[in-house]
Amino acid sequence: MAAARSPRTALRLQQAAAFAVLCAGAALFSVPFLWTVSTALKTNQQVFAVPPEWIPRPAEWANFQRAWTELPFPTFVGNTITITFLATIGQVVSASLVADGFARVRFPGRDALFYLRLSTMMLPAQVTMIPVFLIWRELRLIDTFAPLTVPSYFGGGAFTIFLLRQFFLTIPRDLDEAALLDGESPLGIWWRVLLPLSRPALVTVVLFSFLGHWDDFMGPLIYLNAMERYTVSIGLRMFQDMFGTQLELLMAASLIHIVPTVVLFFIAQKQFIRGIAMTGLKG
Amino acid sequence: MKRLTRRRLLGAGLAAGLPWCTGGCGVQRGEAGGDRRVTLRYMAWGNPEQLAVERQIAAEFEKRHPEIHIHLFMVPGSAYQDKLQLMLASRTAPDVVRADHYYFPALVRKKYFMPLDRFVAREPTGFLDDFIPLCLEEGTWDRKLYGLNVLFGSVIIYYNQDLFAAAGLRDPYELNRAGKWDWPTFVQAAQALTKHEASGRPLQFGTSTVTFPMFGSVIWNHGGDFLNRELTRFTMAGDADSERGLQEYADLRWRYRCAPTPADTALSAFSFESGKVAMHWGWAGESPRFRRNITNFRWDIVPTPSGEIGNATVVKGNQLVIHTETEHPNEAWEFVKFMTGPVAEMLLCGRLRRAIPTRRSVQNDPEYLRADQPPFHTDVFLESIRRGRTLPIDYRYQEWSQVFTSALEPLFNVQESDAKTALADASQRVNRILSGEEGF
Amino acid sequence: MRKYGNWGYVFILPWLIGFLLFTAGPMLASLYLSFCKYDLHTLTWVGARNYEVLLRQDPLFWKSLTNTALYVLFSVPLGLTGSLAIALLLNQKVKGLAFFRTAFYLPSLVPAVASALVWQWIFHPDAGLLNYGLSMLGVKGPQWLQDPKTALPSLILMSLWGIGGSRMVIFLAGLQGISDELYEAASLDGAKGWAAFRHITLPMLSPTQFFNLVLGIIGSFQVFTSAYVMTNGGPNNATLMYVLYLYNNAFRYFKLGKASAMAWILFVILLIFTLVQFRSASKWVYYEGGEKD
Structure with missing residues (x-):
């Protein structure tokens, strides 16, 4: 339908339409989040008010301070950062290496191993939890960060490997051949050819890995005992009680919890946008 | 933010990963050396308010038992059961554990908990007489006492x-x-x-x-x-x-x-x-x-x-139990006794009014009966226990x-x-x- | 395809070590347990009894499997389409892109405990936002989570809140990987708009779609958290999901043998689904890198 108009106008119309749809969508998707913010700023009494007020007056900013101080949250944040950082690095490096092996190197038994690896995602973690826990007990590493970080260095999880493999499959293979002729070693190809071309994918993986570890609850819950080693995700749930949740504190703590991830996501956006320029190398 | 380069990534990865791979463990374990005290691990669930009370009770206990240090594990209530079961099955459970009575009958029959009778036998005669029978009933299995009641209500x-x-x-x-x-x-x-x-x-x-x-x-x-x-x-x-x-x-x-x-x-x-x-x-x-x-x-x-x-x-309570695998059974008993004793009960039941005393001596204590904030009818708590009947909870x-x-x-x-x-x-x-x- | 033989093993070595150390043992252990009576304490071999009970006698097993199948049937296609649509919008050159992307991703960042509470309010039949919105349109909204008929659809609806999350980002990264030259070339041939989408975007995006589809199905079959925190399987087992029932058996009823048998039944189901998808992949998934094997 835009064919009759000039391409310029058509593009502009398309962008205007996209903008309008995005505004509406963003508003819709933000509603639950806005309620979280609103609840975090209410007093105990306001939380129970019906109909709920959207803008609590006066705003109870002290909730953030209370959520921060009623439990040792600075410690929790420090632990979460340490675990997330260690695990993310391991996951990205090892997963990209393994994914390269699965995507671009042919060796006997590769496909069988690939399906085996994928199949590890199909068994619900609930039934392997106890045997895995026993292994860490034998290693005497319960109540350390090791069970939460070390596994990332061994392939970094089926999801990440699968994701990177899918990306690597889309990169033309002639590049490898050319590099091979230039005398690159297979590891050199991974390092100097593949990784620079996979920037959007790597940013994605860093992002997911970070978010996955940042918000992980079950792992820290079962492996960490001492409160000095707790993560934020455990601290959050301590505001939940069988005799009633301290809703406003839980919400305030949740907001504190997601600030780093929102910031990271915002930055990752820029990397994506820059990624457009990078893919110019292709073809 | 610095750009994510491969070199930075690898450098950071090696720096972070090597210590782990070579078997080193980056996290300091447990208490500092030089401390001669026995460390007793105790696990319970609760919110920040409960945490504060448990800490207070632990501090009171340490004051009276300078040779014992209480290491408190406070777990969010919604996930407590998962963690406890994993710890019990893997024999890594703490020395003293609070077990919800909804699960106690299922756990006690797996021999996870130590029978308390031999400790009770060492106490002055009539030690158990101060406890109201309903509480002992909940903690008893196969005619042996395995747990003393806490957070009874x-x-x-x-x-x-x-x-x-x-x-x-x-x-x-x-x-x-x-x-x-x-x-x-x-x-x-x-x-x-x-x-x-x-x-x-x-x-x-x-x-x-x-x-x-x-x-x-x-x-x-x-x-x-x-x-x-x-x-x-x-x-x-x-x-x-x-x-x-x-x-x-x-x-x-x-x-x-x-x-x-x-x-x-x-x-x-x-x-x-x-x-x-x-x-x-x-x-x-x-x-x-x-x-x-x-x-x-x-x-x-x-x-x-x-x-x-x-x-x-x-009526229903929760049981304080001693893990079979504990290395410090006597210290654990001292702690169980203290947690279910008059000082702790006065804090939990009198001050926080979170539970009903399991000991007659506390129930009759004027300090417990007097209330300066609601609910003022403290006698209703006690009457409801007198009329109380335990629930049909089995494994x-x-x-x-x-x-x-x-x-x-x-x-x-x-x-x-x-x-x-x-x-x-x-x-x-x-x-x-x-x-x-x-x-x- | 690089053909330098044993180097392949070097590449996958980290995973292989990890697999042997942390995955293979526990998986085999759970397979063995599925033929046992295991209450976390005593272990007795009972043969195929657990499988027999599940398949022949346990109505809740079938109930949970049906619930889960329905959930997958609706949430996966709706979710994939939604994610792709948002990714396409967010791949436009419009103002405030970073803001929009963050806004759509935000739901995935909110911790599950907090979002469960938020959604309970949204679904509230009386004071909830959803029924308030419906009443503006003159429609009397249903009871949502409280009614066995609408509880499962409610959870599906809630899952769609996450369409701006990881799947969308993967689509977005996939879209970023399509070079502009392709569109320019197509444009010279007169392919624009819908035609360009059909003949360039979709084929070039097919590996990404394949990835999201395979993992979407595996993930949705294992849906747990939303049912666990929102409804705990109720009302009247209308939202009893497969993994929730498995979890209950393992950690509430002390029936680890039965739970393991359930896990392996699900494993077989997912394996069949995945194999079928890989088989059919050659028909619609396009790899720029050329031969797949």
């Missing part, structure tokens, strides 16, 4: 005194003292306290309702019961008394229309705190929350109503109670069934579970 009714006064109704506490707080009186009060808009939209409800097992007393006081004495057979179906009790309870919602439906209660729209529910059935442990949240009306407590057949109330309780609860949903939640039909439905499934036919 009963189901009571919290009531809004202002709403009662405004409706010109007699105070239920007074009625109870006069022996007139029975089921019909309760229903009448609940109906009188319910208000609807002309459009039928509810404004205020007379009472809240609770799920199994908290409504146990209604069934018992109508003459019914859930399981047989041996806890091997479901006895409600076909039993006229049980059916009537259950129907009465469901009628609060659908016939008397004096209790909110699940839709009404979601999100605390009709909660006791909101002042729109005149009577709230709840555990004794809910009182700290009400003290924190309620500022604009007067409230207090009364026992659950009696029936034609009896005046039982529901299969989790499974059959869940099946039972969902079989009652058509009756309670959507009004698509009557008590007779719902119980007939429940009967078959519950009995199959009790006979062990549902897999391993």
Whole structure:
């Protein structure tokens, strides 16, 4: 339908339409989040008010301070950062290496191993939890960060490997051949050819890995005992009680919890946008 | 932010990863050396408020036992059971553990906990006499004592005194003292306290309702019961008394229309705190929350109503147990004794009013009986324990109670069934579970 | 395809070590357990009894499997389409892109405990946002989570709140990987708009779609958290999901043997689904890198 108009106008119309749809969508998707913010700023009494007020007056900013101080949250944040950082690095490096092996190197038994690896995602973690826990007990590493970080260095999880493999499959293979002729070693190809071309994918993986570890609850819950080693995700749930949740504190703590991830996501956006320029190398 | 380059990535990865790969462990373990004290690990669940009390109790204990250090593991209540079971199965559980009575019978039979009888034998004679028998009953299995009760409580009714006064109704506490707080009186009060808009939209409800097992007393006081004495057979179906009790309870919602439906209660729209529910059935442990949240009306407590057949109330505690694998059984016993002793009970029951004392000496202590903030009727706590009856909780309780609860949903939640039909439905499934036919 | 033989093993060595150390043992252990009676304490071999009970006698097993199948049937296609649509929008050159992307991703960042509470309020039949919105349109909204008929659809609806999350980002990264030259070349041939989308975007995006589809199905079959925190399987087992029932058996009823048997039944189901998808992949998934094997 835009064919009759000039391409310029058509593009502009398309962008205007996209903008309008995005505004509406963003508003819709933000509603639950806005309620979280609103609840975090209410007093105990306001939380129970019906109909709920959207803008609590006066705003109870002290909730953030209370959520921060009623439990040792600075410690929790420090632990979460340490675990997330260690695990993310391991996951990205090892997963990209393994994914390269699965995507671009042919060796006997590769496909069988690939399906085996994928199949590890199909068994619900609930039934392997106890045997895995026993292994860490034998290693005497319960109540350390090791069970939460070390596994990332061994392939970094089926999801990440699968994701990177899918990306690597889309990169033309002639590049490898050319590099091979230039005398690159297979590891050199991974390092100097593949990784620079996979920037959007790597940013994605860093992002997911970070978010996955940042918000992980079950792992820290079962492996960490001492409160000095707790993560934020455990601290959050301590505001939940069988005799009633301290809703406003839980919400305030949740907001504190997601600030780093929102910031990271915002930055990752820029990397994506820059990624457009990078893919110019292709073809 | 610096750009993500490969070199940075690899550098950071190696720097971070190498220590792990070479077997080094970056996290400092446990307590510093040089400390000669025995470290006793103790695990419980709770919110920040509970954490503060547990710390206080631990500090009091350490003051009296300088040779022991209490290492407290405080776990969010919603995930406590998962963690505890994993620790017990892997023999990594702490020395002393608080176990919810809903799970205690299932855990104790796996020999995870140490029998306490040999410790009790070393105490002065009559040591157990100070504990009220109901508490010891819960902690006993196979005729041996395995746990002492903590956070002991009963189901009571919290009531809004202002709403009662405004409706010109007699105070239920007074009625109870006069022996007139029975089921019909309760229903009448609940109906009188319910208000609807002309459009039928509810404004205020007379009472809240609770799920199994908290409504146990209604069934018992109508003459019914859930399981047989041996806890091997479901006895409600076909039993006229049980059916009537259950129907009465469901009628609060659908016939008397004096209790909110699940839709009404979601999100605390009709909660006791909101002042729109005149009577709230709840555990004794809910009182700290009400003290924190309620500022604009007067409230207090009364026992659950009696029936034609009896005046039982529901009681339940949690057990403090010693893990079989502990290296410090004697120190663990000292701690269990302290946690269930007068000092700790006075803190938990007297100060925080989170639970009801398990020791007669504390129950009769004027310091416990005196209250300077609501609920003022401390004697109601004690009366509800005197009338108390323990719940039919056995090692299969989790499974059959869940099946039972969902079989009652058509009756309670959507009004698509009557008590007779719902119980007939429940009967078959519950009995199959009790006979062990549902897999391993 | 690089053909330098044993180097392949060097590449996958980290995973292989990890697999042997942390995955293979526990998986085999759970397979063994599925033929046992295990209550976390005593272990007795019972043969195929657990499988027999599940398949022949346990109505809740079938109920949970049906619930889960329905959930997958609706949430996966709706979710994939939604994610792709948002990714396409967010791949436009419009103002405030970073803001929009963050806004759509935000739901995935909110911790599950907090979002469960938020959604309970949204679904509230009386004071909830959803029914308030419906009443503005003159429609009387249903009871959502409280009604066995609408509880499962409610959870599906809630899952769609996450369409701006990881799947969308993967689509977005996939879209970024399509070079502009392709569109320019197509444009010279007169392919624009819908035609360009059909003949360039979709084929070039097919590996990404394949990835999201395979993992979407595996993930949705294992849906747990939303049912666990929102409804705990109720009302009347209408939202009893497969993994929730498995979890209940393992950690509530102390029936680890039965839970393991359930896990392996699900494993077989997912394996069949995945194999079928890989088989059919050659028909619609396009790899720029050329031969797949």
